[in-house]
Amino acid sequence: MNDKNIKQIIGDKMITSVGNKKIKDIQKLKENKNIKKLGKYLVEGKHLVEEALETNVVEEIIVSESFEDYNIVDTFDGDLTKVADSIMKSISDTITTQGIIAVCSINKKELDINKYSKVLILDKIQDPGNLGTIIRTADAFDFDCIILGKGTTSLYGQKVIRSTQGSNFHIDCFDNVDLSKLIDEMTDFNIFATSLKADKYIEQLDNITGKVAVVFGNEGAGVSEEILLKVNNLLKISMPGRAESLNVSIAAGIVMHYISTNLK
Known part of the structure; x- marks a missing residue:
């Protein structure tokens, strides 16, 4: 999936409201009690998202409207969502966001x-x-x-x-x-x-x-x-x-x- 195709898939659809259900669900994953309950967690930033993608734990990726490095998600075939920059700031846990967050699943392993x-x-x-x-x-x-x-x-x-x-x-x-x-x-x-x-x-x-x-x-x-x-x-x-x-x-x-x- 190249840069052009990814942009075509996302198109002009963009979440602009903090009241959107998807945004509310993502906000929940900023609390440890919900991470444990839902079995999901967030990773933020280009490097960490790339690391998460390599281990196949990413369920969904959220990018901001000004995000440009689509090559990072070139091979990702899950849900890709674009949000307004203001929305990204509201779900980001950093002062200066890089414009990309991944929702990851917790893989339970048996300890031997x-x-x-x-x-x-x-x-x-x-x-x-x-x-x-x-x-x-x-x-x-x-x-x-x-x-x-x-x-x-x-x-x-x-x-x-x-x-x-x-x-x-x-x-x-x-x-x-x-x-x-x-x-x-x-x-x-x-x-x-x-x-x-x-x-x-x-x-x-x-x-x-x-x-x-x-x-x-x-x-x-x-x-x-x-x-x-x-x-x-x-x-x-x-x-x-x-x-x-x-x-x-x-x-x-x-x-x-x-x-x-x-x-x-």
Whole structure:
């Protein structure tokens, strides 16, 4: 489907009212409760829409009247809707919209933890920006599975999706998982977690082999005591400066980099 044909399909039909049912339905997907209920979420911007299209999760694409990069949706055969620029601004979650939003379906997958070898486990991470950054970092260091425990912020919120920059489409992600039960099943894994109770610094680790999992916890409370009792490798990060702690996404990056580069 070339640029001309796409424009012919859309034609002059354009949604100009915020009261339109389609626009109201899209607005609903800006709330986590509706994302879960409807099994759909939004991605916004050219790069993220392209990433979503590659994974075949896109149900519908909405473009603004001033949008011009139709080559992005050249092979898309689903619903394509044009809206007035003012309508796009009303459904956009960014200050400066790129004029394109996709409605994506949540694909439910069965978790078989033994399929994976480098697993990231998140225990009640609350900040969407932190979650998205951690997922993007895990992708950079070649982790192949991300587990979001119960109480962790939604994987499908727009701020999380923007922060991942598409990495959520590269790694198998599972949310709302009972971490205590899962860790009991991970008998073949070396499981690491950061804790102030640790008696070993990460820099002292050597000879990391086999399957590994790394647990990171809540921004304020850290990894829960219940999970720490199940982990066989507690670590802390050496901090020679005066700061008392690190942001969880920064700590996660340091630990994942060290483990990834020293795994044999």
